Amino acid sequence: MATYLVGDIQGCYRELCALLERVGFSEQHDELWLAGDLVARGPDSLATLRLVKSLGNSATSVLGNHDLHLLAVARGIGKAKQKDQIDQILQASDSDALLDWLSRQPLLAEHPTHPIVMVHAGIAPQWQLDEARRCARDVEAILQSEHQRWLLSNMYGNEPALWDPALSGLDRLRFTINALTRMRYLHPDGRLEMHCKLPPGEPGTDHLLPWFQFPRTQPLGKTIIFGHWASLMGYQDDKAIGLDTGCVWGHQLTMLRWEDQQRFEQTRLAD
Numbered sequence: 001m002a003t004y005l006v007g008d009i010q011g012c013y014r015e016l017c018a019l020l021e022r023v024g025f026s027e028q029h030d031e032l033w034l035a036g037d038l039v040a041r042g043p044d045s046l047a048t049l050r051l052v053k054s055l056g057n058s059a060t061s062v063l064g065n066h067d068l069h070l071l072a073v074a075r076g077i078g079k080a081k082q083k084d085q086i087d088q089i090l091q092a093s094d095s096d097a098l099l100d101w102l103s104r105q106p107l108l109a110e111h112p113t114h115p116i117v118m119v120h121a122g123i124a125p126q127w128q129l130d131e132a133r134r135c136a137r138d139v140e141a142i143l144q145s146e147h148q149r150w151l152l153s154n155m156y157g158n159e160p161a162l163w164d165p166a167l168s169g170l171d172r173l174r175f176t177i178n179a180l181t182r183m184r185y186l187h188p189d190g191r192l193e194m195h196c197k198l199p200p201g202e203p204g205t206d207h208l209l210p211w212f213q214f215p216r217t218q219p220l221g222k223t224i225i226f227g228h229w230a231s232l233m234g235y236q237d238d239k240a241i242g243l244d245t246g247c248v249w250g251h252q253l254t255m256l257r258w259e260d261q262q263r264f265e266q267t268r269l270a271d
Helices: 013-023 045-054 065-074 095-103 129-143 148-154 169-181
Strands: 003-006 031-034 059-061 108-110 116-119 223-226 240-242 252-257 262-267
Touching: 003 013, 013 045, 013 252, 013 262, 045 095, 065 095, 065 148, 065 169, 108 129, 116 129, 129 148, 129 169, 148 169
Parallel strands: 003 031, 031 059, 116 223, 223 240
Antiparallel strands: 003 252, 108 116, 252 262
């Protein structure tokens, strides 16, 4: 049995299939963990959703910002951009079933035996793991309830930017969504910086800290697996592993086999 971890698919279905074939993935014996953003921007988000859903308990996927936006568009909240390429999902005969399945995916997932925790963007350094779990479960409970549309209608926005344990209600929920699905940099005082997508070292980033380099109040005791930050083109240290290597932008899809830390890459195939 092997555990395979993969970065943002974003509709790059053929590249995902190529990687699964290369590693000899078996849904009876192996596990596939996906770091969110299954959909948008790539050519076949519909097939991607169908595949991951069909894997049942063999696949674990966390929600990314594009996945949440798809749910919002499907509920009539806001409009999709043409480059999102999600119309095929909304018009599919199994659209309701796919969207219901997507809304039941976690924002934070922990492996039952390996010391890994997966999120789409990151875990706020002010959080201990118990706090991150509680915040994620609060959002997930609303997404799976009759109040889903209310949350999706109010999740957009960059405030509050600074964590405070006293946050409650919508402020607490929005901070949680932003930290887990959108975060890249923090200001020196710990505030989320929600605009810069450049990799560290580029002009304009010298006053910012990547979230995974910001001093953490307490070690999590697990390796954080994340995606979301394509311009990093992958990242790894002893506390965090980034797997988004920009397949949808013409680069490659990256998969990591946890047991031996072997990486597999599939370059973007021509449309």
